[in-house]
Amino acid sequence: MRIPCPYCGSRDVSEFSYLGDAAPQRPDPSGDASSVEAAFFDYVYLRDNPAGPHRGLWYHGAGCRNWLVVRRNPSTHEILEVALAAKEPAA
Amino acid sequence: MRYSLFSLLGNTLGGHKGWKPTWRDAAPKPAYDVVIIGGGGHGLATAYYLASRYGVRNVAVLEKGWIGGGNMGRNTTIIRSNYLLPGNIPLYELSMKLWEGLEQDFNYNAMVSQRGVLNLYHSDAQRDAYARRGNAMRLHGVDAELLDRDGVRKLYPFLNFDDARFPIQGGLLQARGGTARHDAVAWGFARGASDRGVDIVQNCEVTGITIVNGRVTGVETTRGPIAAGKVGIAVAGSSSRVAAMAGMRLPIESFVLQAMVSEGLKPIIPGVITFGAGHFYISQSDKGGLVFGGDLDGYNSYAQRGNLPTVEDICEGGMALMPAIGRARILRTWAGLCDMSMDGSPIIDRTPTQNLYLNAGWNYGGFKATPGSGLVFAHLLARDEPHPAAVELRLDRFARGAVIDEKGQGAQPNLH
Ligand SMILES: Cc1cc2nc3c(=O)[nH]c(=O)nc-3n(C[C@H](O)[C@H](O)[C@H](O)COP(=O)(O)OP(=O)(O)OC[C@H]3O[C@@H](n4cnc5c(N)ncnc54)[C@H](O)[C@@H]3O)c2cc1C
Ligand SMILES: [Zn+2]
Numbered sequence: 001m002r003i004p005c006p007y008c009g010s011r012d013v014s015e016f017s018y019l020g021d022a023a024p025q026r027p028d029p030s031g032d033a034s035s036v037e038a039a040f041f042d043y044v045y046l047r048d049n050p051a052g053p054h055r056g057l058w059y060h061g062a063g064c065r066n067w068l069v070v071r072r073n074p075s076t077h078e079i080l081e082v083a084l085a086a087k088e089p090a091a
Numbered sequence: 092m093r094y095s096l097f098s099l100l101g102n103t104l105g106g107h108k109g110w111k112p113t114w115r116d117a118a119p120k121p122a123y124d125v126v127i128i129g130g131g132g133h134g135l136a137t138a139y140y141l142a143s144r145y146g147v148r149n150v151a152v153l154e155k156g157w158i159g160g161g162n163m164g165r166n167t168t169i170i171r172s173n174y175l176l177p178g179n180i181p182l183y184e185l186s187m188k189l190w191e192g193l194e195q196d197f198n199y200n201a202m203v204s205q206r207g208v209l210n211l212y213h214s215d216a217q218r219d220a221y222a223r224r225g226n227a228m229r230l231h232g233v234d235a236e237l238l239d240r241d242g243v244r245k246l247y248p249f250l251n252f253d254d255a256r257f258p259i260q261g262g263l264l265q266a267r268g269g270t271a272r273h274d275a276v277a278w279g280f281a282r283g284a285s286d287r288g289v290d291i292v293q294n295c296e297v298t299g300i301t302i303v304n305g306r307v308t309g310v311e312t313t314r315g316p317i318a319a320g321k322v323g324i325a326v327a328g329s330s331s332r333v334a335a336m337a338g339m340r341l342p343i344e345s346f347v348l349q350a351m352v353s354e355g356l357k358p359i360i361p362g363v364i365t366f367g368a369g370h371f372y373i374s375q376s377d378k379g380g381l382v383f384g385g386d387l388d389g390y391n392s393y394a395q396r397g398n399l400p401t402v403e404d405i406c407e408g409g410m411a412l413m414p415a416i417g418r419a420r421i422l423r424t425w426a427g428l429c430d431m432s433m434d435g436s437p438i439i440d441r442t443p444t445q446n447l448y449l450n451a452g453w454n455y456g457g458f459k460a461t462p463g464s465g466l467v468f469a470h471l472l473a474r475d476e477p478h479p480a481a482v483e484l485r486l487d488r489f490a491r492g493a494v495i496d497e498k499g500q501g502a503q504p505n506l507h
Contacts, residue, residue, distance in 0.1 A: 001398050014400035018390040018505065021344070044502050045342040045433045045489045049331035051393045058390075074345070075393040 001077050006084060007064040015062035021047055022055040022069045022085075051075050057085060094198055113278050114285035119292045119314050123151045125472055126310055126319035128297045128333055129326035130154025132163040132273070132458065133450055135280035135291070136465020137325060137472070139197065142287035144466070145473035150289045151319075152281075153312060155296035159277030162327045162457070165395075165427035167350050167382050169363050169374065170459040171208045171268030172233050175224045178483030178495040179436060180231045185480045186463025187233075187267060193462055199279030201271050202377060207362035208268030211243065211250075211412075213257040217367055221263040228265070236264045247364060250413055257368035257411070270363065270374055276461055300336040306445040307337070323448045323472050325464075328393070328428025330451035337444050341451065342433040342489050344504045346387045347426040348455040349397035349405070353419040355379030364412070371408030373416075381419060383409060387429070387455065389505040397426040429455045434494035435507030439467055439477070440486040448472055449486065454507055 001013040024047075027039035051074060058068045067085035072078065092098060092111050102109045125141060127134045130152045141147040152158075170190055172183035189196075190203050212218045218237075225235035239261045244252060252259055281291050292314070299311030300322065309318040326333045328345050356379050365372040373383040385405035388397045402424055409416045432438060432452030437460065442449050450468045453460065467478035477485065488494055489502075500506040 012400070013398060020503065020505070021391070041490050042340075046340040047331070047342070047344050048340065049344045049391065051332055051345075054391050056390060074391045077392070077394050077396075077398070 001079070003058065003068070003070060003079055004082050005060050005063055005066070005068065006082060007066060008060065011060070011063055016058045016060055019057040019059065022057045023048065053080055094200075114281040114291055117151070117285075117290035117292050119151060119153070119295060119312070119317050120290065122309070122318035123290070124149040124320045125323065126150075126317060126321070127152045127323045127325055128310065129161075129324065129329075130158035130281075130291060130293065131161045131325065131327055132159070132277050132280065132461035133327070133453070133464045133468065134323075134325040135277055135284060136461050137323060137450070137468040138284040138289045138291075139280045139287075140466045140469035141473060142284055142289050145469055147469075147473050148288040150284070151317065152284070152289065152291050153295045153297055153310070153317070154291070154293050155313075157293050158281055158291060159274055162427040162429065162453075163277050163461075164274055165350065165425055166273055166458040167372070167374070167384050168270040168273045168376075168458065169208065169268070169372070170203070170271055171265050171363075172459070173208065173210070173224065173228055173235065173263065173265045173268065174497060175227050176495050176497055177231075179497055180228065180233065181480040182437075182463050182467065182484065183460060184231060184233050185466065186460045189462035189466065190271065191267075193276075193279070197279045197283040199275065199282060201275045201279050203269070203271040205267050205269040206374070207264060207266045208365070209238070209243070209246065209262045209264045209362060210365045211259050211262040211367045213260055213368040215260075218260055225263050234265060234267050236266065238262045238264055246362070249359070249415060250364070251411065255411060268363065273458060280465070297333065297336070300333075300447065302337060302444055307447040321446045321448065321472055323450060323468060325450040325468065327451070327453055327457065328430050330430040330449075334442075334449065334451070337442065337447055339442060341438075343430045343452055344391050345393055346389065346429050346431050346505060347392045347394060347397050348384065348387050348429050349401055349424055349426045350382065350384035351402065351405070351421050351424040352376070353381040354422050356381065356419060366408050366412040369408035369411060371405055371412060373409065373413075380422065381416065387431070387505060388426070393428060395426055395428055397424070429453070431504035431507060433489060433502040433504055434496045435498050435500065435504075436495035437464070437484055438486050439464070439471060439481045439484045441471070441475075442486070
């Protein structure tokens, strides 16, 4: 598998580290305790785990050291889309 | 037909024309008391124990492909019960005890071979961890022996003791561990279940789960609807997809694990060896091939094929441990689909849908659990309460904070 990094171009998968699913968003910890608890349970443990297109977080450690969001078909290993995980923070 | 010396002699005299198919390739009936989704080892074992131990015989196992075509036919056949945590040990040891009598029980040669499983350690910290694991095992009545360097050298003089970057300091041996012929285990359970009336239905994919008023009433399949009193899900790497048919999200992600086999060689490796400084494990099949593997391809995948960097990494581990392996040629590599749970341990439980049961999260270690998993899942399906060996493996353990994190890696399935 090769991943087209927006900065470095098409590189072998061994240059990257995989973190996990890009979908879960850390919930807001303020608010009613039981609903916060349920939201955190969902965030930490539950996953859609689709067989179709899936977005994952990858780190290009042996290249530009950017975090990427890679949209990929886990049934075929086809890479559908690659984007930077975050814009450069404002100085 | 019962297999015995006499059946063998009789068929030999008859020119081997009298052998019958091992199990009935059944067509689905309109309704069953229990439908099991997934004709892997766990689904077949569940059906076998439902019929043989719990007297539930109006059962169907539905398999989308052919039985044993999933992980059951793709694993590296290692069986062991060298677990650490009290939530895990009882299940795996129950399974090991079942392995020890399995061939007599189902009258089939599964080539169960207790050739010993040795986990090597390469540092003081690792030795302490293995001593602790061995103690935990012995406290639960499981055999374990901590070997020092000389003890390992006596067993396996061909390992790299002299110029390794991570020198072998010793190992934890479970002598009762070993291997079993994975396909034969599936066939033996299928035959035992089929002989007791269970329908084993191949080429029958479950495409939907029918739920009425919060209670399961049957399944939709590529061979039509089938009504069921109870439905058990045992689909390994497809757990999330099938659970989604019942509106459930699981603490599971699917990853591939690769394995490979070398050309056939004369016997050189008597037992199973694992390399503690990297991730590599190896045994030799009775046909002579070296069977080995290592890490997951660590990202979500349903492809049932892996990528080359992992193959390379595994082979490097092998070379570090036993340099002689570099002379052998690899014949085949393949991958299976593993349902990696968030704590690395299995889930055996009821679901929020009444009469729908889940057997999942076997990660890449469920082959050894095949008989035990079948027995405890049959118990759950028949009695509606967890088997004593599986009480800790319920689904709500994540929400309760009672995870069984054997590896101490947290909620990160690709690290288990
Ligand atoms: C390379 C590799 C090496 C391994 N090595 C070991 C080892 O040495 N020791 C060990 O203990 N474990 C090992 N494992 C893990 C072990 O093989 C699995 O945990 C175990 O086999 C899973 O249970 P199963 O046999 O029921 O799964 P499977 O055989 O995968 O059964 C699931 C079945 O469900 C079917 N299915 C899926 N969806 C549907 C549907 N919608 N309708 C109908 N049927 C469906 C599939 O076709 C499949 O046949 C290994 C796994 C791999 C991949
Ligand atoms: Zn880059």
